[in-house]
Amino acid sequence: MLDLHVQLAPHHPKGLMLDNPVMTASGTFGYGIKYSEFVDIQQLGAIVCKGTTLMPREGNPQPRLVETECGLLNSVGLENIGIDAVVRDKVPVWANWRVPVVVNIAGETIGEYVSVAAKLEGAPGVKGIELNISCPNITTGGIEFGVMPKLAAELTAAVKTATSLPIIVKLSPNVTNISEIAVAVEKAGADAISLINTLKGVTIDIDKREVRLGNVSGGLSGPAIKPVALYMVYEVAKVVHIPVVGCGGICCAEDALEFIMCGANAVQVGTASLTNPHVAIDILEGIRQFMRNKGIQKLTDLIGVARA
Amino acid sequence: MKEFMCTVISNVEILPHVNLMWLEASQIAATAQPGQFVTLCCGDLTLRRPLSIHQVNKRQIALLFKIAGKGTLWLSQRREGDRLNVLGPLGKGFKVESDSRNLLMLAGGIGIAPLVFLAQYASSQHSVKLIHGAGTSSELYSLSPLPSGIQVTTVTEDGSGGNGKGLITDILPDFLEWTDQMYACGPSGMYKGMAKLLCRFKSPAPCASEELVPSETFTQDKAEEGYKLKKCQISLEVRMGCGVGACYGCSINTKKGLKKVCLDGPVFELDDILWEGVKI
Numbered sequence: 001m002l003d004l005h006v007q008l009a010p011h012h013p014k015g016l017m018l019d020n021p022v023m024t025a026s027g028t029f030g031y032g033i034k035y036s037e038f039v040d041i042q043q044l045g046a047i048v049c050k051g052t053t054l055m056p057r058e059g060n061p062q063p064r065l066v067e068t069e070c071g072l073l074n075s076v077g078l079e080n081i082g083i084d085a086v087v088r089d090k091v092p093v094w095a096n097w098r099v100p101v102v103v104n105i106a107g108e109t110i111g112e113y114v115s116v117a118a119k120l121e122g123a124p125g126v127k128g129i130e131l132n133i134s135c136p137n138i139t140t141g142g143i144e145f146g147v148m149p150k151l152a153a154e155l156t157a158a159v160k161t162a163t164s165l166p167i168i169v170k171l172s173p174n175v176t177n178i179s180e181i182a183v184a185v186e187k188a189g190a191d192a193i194s195l196i197n198t199l200k201g202v203t204i205d206i207d208k209r210e211v212r213l214g215n216v217s218g219g220l221s222g223p224a225i226k227p228v229a230l231y232m233v234y235e236v237a238k239v240v241h242i243p244v245v246g247c248g249g250i251c252c253a254e255d256a257l258e259f260i261m262c263g264a265n266a267v268q269v270g271t272a273s274l275t276n277p278h279v280a281i282d283i284l285e286g287i288r289q290f291m292r293n294k295g296i297q298k299l300t301d302l303i304g305v306a307r308a
Numbered sequence: 309m310k311e312f313m314c315t316v317i318s319n320v321e322i323l324p325h326v327n328l329m330w331l332e333a334s335q336i337a338a339t340a341q342p343g344q345f346v347t348l349c350c351g352d353l354t355l356r357r358p359l360s361i362h363q364v365n366k367r368q369i370a371l372l373f374k375i376a377g378k379g380t381l382w383l384s385q386r387r388e389g390d391r392l393n394v395l396g397p398l399g400k401g402f403k404v405e406s407d408s409r410n411l412l413m414l415a416g417g418i419g420i421a422p423l424v425f426l427a428q429y430a431s432s433q434h435s436v437k438l439i440h441g442a443g444t445s446s447e448l449y450s451l452s453p454l455p456s457g458i459q460v461t462t463v464t465e466d467g468s469g470g471n472g473k474g475l476i477t478d479i480l481p482d483f484l485e486w487t488d489q490m491y492a493c494g495p496s497g498m499y500k501g502m503a504k505l506l507c508r509f510k511s512p513a514p515c516a517s518e519e520l521v522p523s524e525t526f527t528q529d530k531a532e533e534g535y536k537l538k539k540c541q542i543s544l545e546v547r548m549g550c551g552v553g554a555c556y557g558c559s560i561n562t563k564k565g566l567k568k569v570c571l572d573g574p575v576f577e578l579d580d581i582l583w584e585g586v587k588i
Contacts, residue, residue, distance in 0.1 A: 030554030
């Protein structure tokens, strides 16, 4: 019998135990509800929902998506329905799910993050909070928390006091030293770290002689960023003592296993779900197959095995 | 809505750079409504490609698409027997009001695709007229799949074929008195032209952005009639991500607030679109 359990919040009283390490990445799976109509999402390790702010946000102008070589550039700009609508309309659905839901939250001030976290207190089905300090598509707030270790730590500590849920802090790759940020949020009480969010990018339409995205720049995701993400997971796992969730360009079980062997305790599948809604399930099955083939009983035996 | 592996029955270039592909897709065929679409996984490309459903025939669906980039090029190269990953039917399609008798359909170029399905669906209960416009005669779609009894008018921009030279919007005023409901699919320039035209019909005072002048001068009575008739549904095309309302990639701002083209559309009321927010 294979054991794929992973604990993402070992130092937290409630913990965040996942049946398996395959999660969806925020922003690519909505609230999970649409996909639940035709994908057996209850099999997954966890669903991470769309980034949620205190008030509804309209997001950025069209176009918001551009396909790039082996990737996708997006500037959705955190369009979302706001925390009150999430609690009112989505939480009752999640309450009946077996799969744990992690709510990704974002804001422009520490106060906003704290308010959003507080509103999730006691929400049935919600088993954790992912702090989005790394969205590249909003002009104020968000990203600034992700690039300055002191601010990232202050934010983490503040949210920590506002919630009894475990907190995963999602880091931006658009920094000079990601390890420094990781250590800062760990010290401030983060239960786990997820990385990476998208890399900043621009693309030009040479016929029209203009930028392709409505918001000029966007966040690059997809297979193109996988080696960058693996490097950053490797570096962060070296310096923190809390679980690391790897994310960035994961399209198949082999990709997920690379992250796990690199030091990730779990993985998030993002852009690949847009291409194939079943991909997270396929990845989970592929990991099981790999373990059976190699005679590995416990997934935890694979975490970080490629590290020196 | 579900994901299926569908076998290609045929895939033929029926016009220059335009393919007609029939797929074995019994479950999609059984539930699809005119104006709905499917998305297809195209080889290694990251984004699925959305295509409106062109025709339905028992267990099969047809897709009509112009080769406009990597995805549609890949699709055009599929052969009989190939299997494609198809998600659908998706979105909200055209609505025909129960008291509408005369339906006018406007098809700009490849915009004919969803309107053939709508015409097939509606022609038994309604009187249908179709205006089909294209750049040049070789781009005019063969209208043989249309049910008999549909009156078709064709125009070409260069005057090389069809019933006349010009744009759909040039002859549209001639049909406005007749029609109860309008349906359009075409390039954004066509929609913007229609919006201006119908805006003029709507109010006696000209719109601020008025540039087009209808081919006749209309009396006040006709303008009021035009107001009643102006309701027009259009099918929008915006770059899509997930196709099911999860990624917020295709949101547009409308007079009724933010709408997702993939989930709340692709069919919208022409009158609800805020054109400055839609860059197609």
